[in-house]
Amino acid sequence: MTFFPAALKAQVLVGGRGKAGGIKFANNKEEAVNYARDLLSQTIKGSKVKYVLVERKINIEKELYLSITIDRGKRRPLVMASTEGGVEIESVEESKIHMKWIDPVHGYSAYIAKIISKKLNLSGDLGKQFSDLLSRMSKLFEEYDAELVEINPLVITKEGKLVAADSKVIVDTDSLFRHKDVPINLDDLTELERIAKESDYSFVELDGDVGVIANGAGLTMATLDSLLLHGLRPRNFLDLGGTDSVDIVKNAFPLILKANPKIIFVNIFGGVTKCDTVANGIVIAKKEFGIGQPIVVRLNGVHEEEGRQILKENGIDAYSNMPDAVKKVAEIYAMITKGVN
């Protein structure tokens, strides 16, 4: 039996690889070498191709979908399977997705494969292969703290074998302390988000032009939303977290400045994070980094009077009330963009 026709698959951590031209079929050695060279020079959906997998082309009889994920509402693992494989599961009609939940206390049991294989019309040897596969998938899901184990497509070959033609595993990053063998994938992060991660800031890059520093994930989201309701588009999400450190406040600014916003809005509700600490961080940052953009600050909560006083002495306006501060950001933004145009 000859190796050809062969499939060449770009090894990149992105979905929709085939559609993006990451899979080629070669009928002989010469074609294979050319395709491999071509694939290795490509960047697919922002991910540089470093490796190519070469394998015998599969004789596809049928494509299935199979995954294990976490059902947040039911607080337990969920097995999903469909006879409509090879496409994104979101595009599959709900009636064609078969679901079964794994008991979170006693774990996976083989009856789940029995029920699902019947719905997928897998009997005899195929049913046995399926049961074996799902049992091993559930083991992987559990042992590796996975958020997702997905095989799509799961191919039934003309020879009657089940083959995982493409698969995806997402490991919970909070569990990496016990999975030293799992590399961290930073491919989904932007350059700025990578820098932020190294300095331990909770940061998301967005496409607007108002820089944002706030504390608490919920309040930071609410800050972005409030800006949006005023027609302003945030440049970023940056949550200082529950710290009370001048340095953490100060060092957030170089990160924001790299994003080159038109204006910076600092929105703090003081508790463990005290308002005077934040004010001192802002004042030092302004001097040290020569910030040219206008800064609007809102301080409310523990030590807010002291904080506002510190800012006032350094020529920075501070507000107590969040809606007032957001309005001020909108006013200044309108003024500076008008000046530019």
Add this chain to the structure above:
Amino acid sequence: MVYINKNTKVIVQGITGHQGSFHSNEMIKFGTKVVAGVSPGKAGTTVNGVPVFDSVEETLNFEPEATMISVPAPYVKDAFYEALDHGIKVIYILTEHVPVHDSMAMVNEARLKNAIVIGPNGPGITVVHEKTKIGIMPNHIFRKGNVAVISRSGTLTYEIVKSITDYGMGESTVIGLGGDAIVGLSFIDVLKELKKERQTRAVVLIGEIGGTAEEDAAEYIRTEFNKPVVAYIAGRSAPPGKRMGHAGAIITRGKGTAESKIKALNSAGVDVADYPQDIPLLLEKKFKK
């Protein structure tokens, strides 16, 4: 009274840590009966006048009923089982970055044993009229009243609670469910408690993107809940596929958008505020009806 009252005896696991010592002191100042602390290797010492022991077993003379767990994420699961196996029925987990599989195991095990898990990664619970709290909410924001607040976040909850207090109203119970994808309590679990509780006359629900907890709550409110509810949903401006700080705040595969939650709540008769500071105005409107 929801889950705890002024007589609830509380221990703190991880009391000698930075968070544990600071917040146990704040809890005592608020009125909470903190009876003992646990910190392996620190037995015989005291923190804020509270005796410290090596294990939960050694605190049983104090008859603890609730615990606050403030230990590093890799040790949370063990601390949790130690509390559960010694009969503690209210278990609050402060720690952020607990592995999601650990949380799944813990919350399901707790359900089997009729224990309550609050968190992980939330600010805890404050029962204002009982002058007791377990967790890290700032003491100065509360005033005794009849508005209950259920939330998935911390700082945003304080922001809204203070705006309610500043407006001249007050709170009954404030509870943070936690910002993770898997947490012990859902909005519905708490609404069921509030339904039969006398102190509460209205409820504020503070949700955010990710999951379907708000949609599920809306269905419950529409069919079974008997008190007025107003809401705020954070994350209208969040792009899909990005975690907005909280592990659970992510729009995945088109599910968990702010629009979907706001729509579901509106159709259940729940007014949803555009700005967090509008919550007191919406409450006032409901009270006038």
